[in-house]
Amino acid sequence: MASRPRTLYEKIWDAHVVARPDRTDSDDTCLLYIDRHLVHEVTSPQAFEALRLAGRTVRRPDLTLAVPDHNLPTTARLAPDGARLPIDDPQSAAQLAALERNAPSFGIRYIDAVAPEQGIVHVVGPEQGFSLPGATIVCGDSHTAAHGGVGALAFGIGTSEVEHVLATQTLQLRRSKTMEIRVEGELGPGVTPKDLILHIIGVIGTGGGTGHVIEYRGTVFENMSVEGRLTVCNMSIEGGARAGLIAPDDTVFSYLKGRPYAPQGEAWDRAVEWWRSLRTDEGAVFDKSVVIDAADVEPTVSWGTSPEDVIAVGAKIPSPDSFADPSKQAAARKSLDYMGLEPGVAIADVGIENVFIGSCTNSRIEDLRAAAEVLRGRKKAASVRWAIVVPGSGLVKRQAEEEGLDRVFTDAGFEWREPGCSACLAMNPDKVPPGERCASTSNRNFVGRQGPGARTHLMSPAMAAAAAVTGRIADVRQL
Amino acid sequence: MRAVSTIHGRAIPLGLKNVDTDVIIPAHWLKTVSREGLGKGAFETIRQAPGNPFDVEDFARAPILIAGDNFGCGSSREHAAWAMLDMGLTAVIAPSFSDIFSGNAFKNGILAVELPQDQVDRLLEVARTDPITIDLDNQIVTTPFQDRFAFDVDPFRKRCLLEGLDEIGLTLASGDAITHHEAGRAQDLPWLDCPLAVSR
Known part of the structure; x- marks a missing residue:
């Protein structure tokens, strides 16, 4: 194996194969060791319950980190007297309470909703140095892929797999x-x-x-x-x-150095030596x-209801007939109908009523800086009904406040919120109303993703800021 | 896991491609701590449209769904599989599936059968009037006509499904191998155990 040139993925995979148990009939399904497991409130309660029913324990609570993010409201969490404010939605409250109960009862480290480190699980992992190069990282959330940015093999899993990892610290997987x-x-x-x-x-x-x-x-x-x-x-x-x-490099190493869970001292040196081999x-x-x-690559925005439905900001909305594949033509017609758009119209002429800056895709300090730079000294257009900024974590929020970015946003007419998944997925109070459009820095423009009937246009933070200022989809380079 | 061998019955001819898990079960249904009762929200946006295939009486409690490419893309929510089971679906036939959905389906004893587009098209046609049979043991989909479409399935998954094996139980039987791996890892990549040392 050592003689064959390998890709980065294959190197990380090979370093984590525990066994190919009991199966001569399938050489590519392996038992893979998991180094880091991130847990949030939505995809874990059924897994903890199943463990309990089976009388099983969590094998490596020390490799597991739990943090609430998905349905936590992004409005104030503490009253002026410092008391925790209740969560109005009883179902959300019950789900959050379940995590708050499950984590300590299984010995898992838990960052609670009002801790300064709380945030979106995919922002928190790298920020805390919990996500490391060459590590296998999983979470019951498909955007776990994010952690690949530090050179980890990171991927989303379902709740049964969450249960499997909790119980065994491994997964049965086929090599991709x-x-x-x-x-x-x-x-x-x-x-x-x-x-x-x-x-x-x-x-x-x-x-x-x-x-x-x-x-x-x-x-x-x-x-x-x-x-x-x-x-x-x-x-x-x-x-x-x-x-x-x-592939991890010096940019990643200097980002991670000194973070709470990153290795220190001699362990750091040994780690960096191994990380350098991960190419x-x-x-x-x-x-x-x-x-x-x-x-x-131009500033790019989505026009339809699939993330592949994207065009450069200077382009016109495509005609369904322009696609070769008949099923894509049909999908494009449905998309345009849902989005209330006509083919041939310049995307930059499309007005928007809502702006969402946040999500695990774009809520880190750089994203907020980029948006603030566009908004500095400007105000959102009168036609923009709702504009919110949701920092990815409490630490991002604090950093932004130290830089005065919160003032830039609020002066421009944005609401400055507490960290969480927010309007990315419409399972907390932050939703886009039916039929309205949202310039969104999130990751999915699916039907109903930001609320029933909501129309999402995906774009960068700078472009979302430009949309807020002009009240329509706009080329940030022309502002 | 529920044991599965043969699934026979009507198939809902949905045919759509890129059916994402937000469409299978919208996020507002995910605020539950149970796996039960999600069928009420399954395919909610599609079912709101009059004349949708889910509303056709012949397809009530149909065990099979036929869809287009990339079924189950998007969010990793296993609620999608739970919602489908709750509405009586135990198999999906499509030209391709997202990786995460196909894993979630398997864990819940839902067969995700991959067939080429032309065979899926043929089944969509048959499904309007007649039942379809999926035989997991022989890895074949048949219709009351002459159609016989062979499909692939991972041998490990096939065995788990046919025998209704508990995958966690199987893995725990490899406990020694896991312990052995952990010992090697503590030796070679000791920083991966570092969170233990952090006092917070």
Whole structure:
């Protein structure tokens, strides 16, 4: 095995194979060790309950970290006297209470809703140094792919798998195929990692990465910040890939150094030495390869109800007939109908009533800085009814406040919220009303994703800020 | 796990591609601590449209769903599989499935049968009037006509499904191998155990 050149994914995979138990008939399903398990309130209660019923324990609570994020309201959590405010929705309250009960009863570390470190699980993991290069990381959430940005093999799992990991610290998995997405050159001014990943999904399609793990390679990723890499890897799932990752390098090491759960002292040196070996070998072969020229990427927005429905901000909404595949034509017609859009109209002429800056894709400090830079000294358009900024974690929020970004947002007419998943998925009070449009920095424009009948346009934080100022989808470069 | 061998019955000819798990079960249904009762919210947005295939009387409690490419894409929510089971669905036939959904389906004893688009198209046609049979043991889908479509299934998953095995129980039987791996890991990659040392 050592003689064959391997990809980064194969190296991490091989280092985590526990056994190929009892199965000569299938050489690619393995028992894989899991280094890090992140747990949130929505996909874990049934797993804890099943453990309890079976009389099973959590094998490695020390490798497990629980934090509430999905249905936590993003309004104030503490009364002026410091008391915890109740959660109005009884179902959400019950689900949050279940996590608050389950974590300590199984010995799992728990960051509670009012802790300064609380936030979206995919923001918290890297920020705490819990997510490390070369580690296998899982969470009952498909955007776990994000952690690939620090060079981890990270992927979302269902609740039965959450239960399996809690009980055994392993998963029964088939090795994925490998896919390389190479982007060389330099992103233009006003073009961000979000624009790049939207563009990539437009090229490969939502099924393009199915069965594969993507490795993002090339100068664009080498020169990208960790925050940008997390954004790109996060949306690998929208391209069908369960995981996406980028080889760890000095940018990642300096990001992680000194974080609470990152190794220290001699352990740090040993870790870095191993992390440096985590690169795809010269001559390693990918099952699939896609090459994209960075110069082709424009600020990009979605027009339909699938993340592959994207166009450059200067383009016109496509006609369904322009697609070769008849089922895609039908899907595009349905999408346009749901979105209330006509083909041939410039996307930049489309008015929006709501702006959401947040989600595990775009709620890190860099994202807030980019949006604030556009908003500084400006105000949201009168036609924009609702504009919110939801920092990805309490630490992001504090950092932004130290930089005065909160004032920039509130002066521009935005609400400055507490951390959580918020309007990304309409299971907490933050929703977009039926028939209204939202310029959103989140990751999914599915039917009903931001609320029943809500119409989502995915874009970067800077573009969402530009939309807020102009009241329509706008090219941030022209502001 | 529920044991599964042969599924026979009517099949709902949905045919749509890219059916995401938000469509299978919208997020507002996920605020539950149970696996039960999610059928009420299954395919909610599709079922709101008059004349949708779920409303056709012939398809009430049909055990099979036929869909397009990339079924179950998006969110990892296993509630999608639970909701389908709750409405009586125990098999889905499609040209392709998202990786996470296909795992979730398997864990719940739902067969995710992958067939080429032309065979799926043929089944969509048959499904309007006649039942379909999925035989897991022989890995074949048949119709009352001459159709016989073979499908692939991971041998491990097939065995678990046919025998109704408890996967966690199986893995726990490899406890020694896991312990052995943990010992090697503590030696070679000791920083991965670091969270233990952090006092907070």
